[in-house]
Amino acid sequence: MDKSINPSLSLSILFLLALPLLSFAQDHYWWANNVGWDGQRFWGDYIVRSQRYLGPNALPIPKVFNGRVSNERxxxxxGNSHFSTGDVTHNLALYGTFNLVPDVIGFELYWVPAEYYTMSHAIKTERKTFHVFYNRRWASGDVYLHTIVQLLKAEKNRIDLALRIGYRFPSSNMVGMARYTDATGYYLDLSFGKKILDGPLKVGINGMAGIFVWQINQNAQNQDDAPLFGLGLSFASKNWSLSPSFRGYTGYLNNGDRPLALSFNGQLDLNSRWQLFGGVQKGWNDLLYTSLELGTKYRFPPKVSVHVP
Structure with a gap:
């Protein structure tokens, strides 16, 4: 009886035994060689806090606003999907709108609670990810809060004009995988809306101009500042609306902090309470992703004032 071992079988067994070791080949020495570690600096100092070298939800471009405080709650x-060479990301996004004083002041809340991503070795190397997080696939994003204050109304002026104050709470993780910054940020912008056609089909032009600031927590630089801009159109009928727009910001460090985006968003009212919304976005310059979104929104009934004689 021939008890010799098949050479091919032996090689296969050795490969399977070595596979766990190969999966952890990106160790501290790989990272140190990749970033040129000086033996002292914190690993987070090597990650570039700009849109080009982070995940798609890290430093998003604020959307073009129509200059009117929403009266809805x-x-x-x-669900969102983002596609780029070497990085495919899927995430859930939550939205909330609360009107404090009708036609005067309102609040908006935005958060990405869960993000699943796959990144190639080349992208992980380019973004200088830390080896401890190399095989991670899940992340959670920052919370954004917008305060919107009405300044002018089209009924008395030629345009709607509003001040938007956006603040980012540092609640994200996976900085080591170059997904988020986990640092504060804010933006201020003036947003306007101007009706071009008012009838069964309403057509308008919208725009924004302001500043976008975010903390980068680097030794030599604490923050990046960027002019914020955007321009769009709006088309609306009784139960639907469409809004193409172009927007972006241009950071002064010029280290991948100048993203641009062309987007096309739409909304469809299913009834007085439920609404479907979605959009597609194409990134340019330092925004490397093409993104898709599809979601739904529930509008709470307005408060009814009861007059007591």
Whole structure:
């Protein structure tokens, strides 16, 4: 009886035994060689806190606003997919709108509670990810809060004009995988809306101009500042609306902090309470992703004032 071992079988067994070791080949020495570690600096100092070298939800470009405080109170969620060479990301997004004083002041809340991503070795190397997080696939994003204050109304002026104050709470993780910054940020912008056509089909032009600031927590530089801009159109009928727009910001460090985006968003009212919304976005310059979104929103009934004689 021939008890010799098949050479091919032996090689296969050795490969399977070595596979766990190969999966952890990206160790501290790989990272140190990749970033040129000086033996002292914190690993987070090597990650570039700009849109080009982070995940798609890290430093998103604020959307073009129509210059009008929304009088609705609503809650919504959406599924999002982002595609780029070497990085495919899927995430859940939550939205909330609360009107404090009708036509005067309102609040908006936005959060990505869960993000699943796959990144190639080349992208992980380019973004200088830390080896401890190399095989991670899940992340959670920062919370954004917008305060919107009405300044001018089209009924008395030629345009709607509003001040938007956006603040980012540092609640994200996976900085080591170059997904988020886990640092504060804010933006201020003036947003306007101007009706071009008012009838069964309403057509308008919208725009924004302001500043976008975020902390980068680097030794030599604490923050990056960027002019924020955007321009769009709006088309609306009784139960639907469409809004193409172009927007971006240009950071002064010029280290991948100048993203641009062309987007096309739409909304469809299913009834007085439920609404479907979605959009597609194409990134340019330092925004490397093409993104898709589809979601739904529930609008709470307005408060009814009861007059007591």
């Amino acid at each position: 609503s809650f919504g969620f959406s």
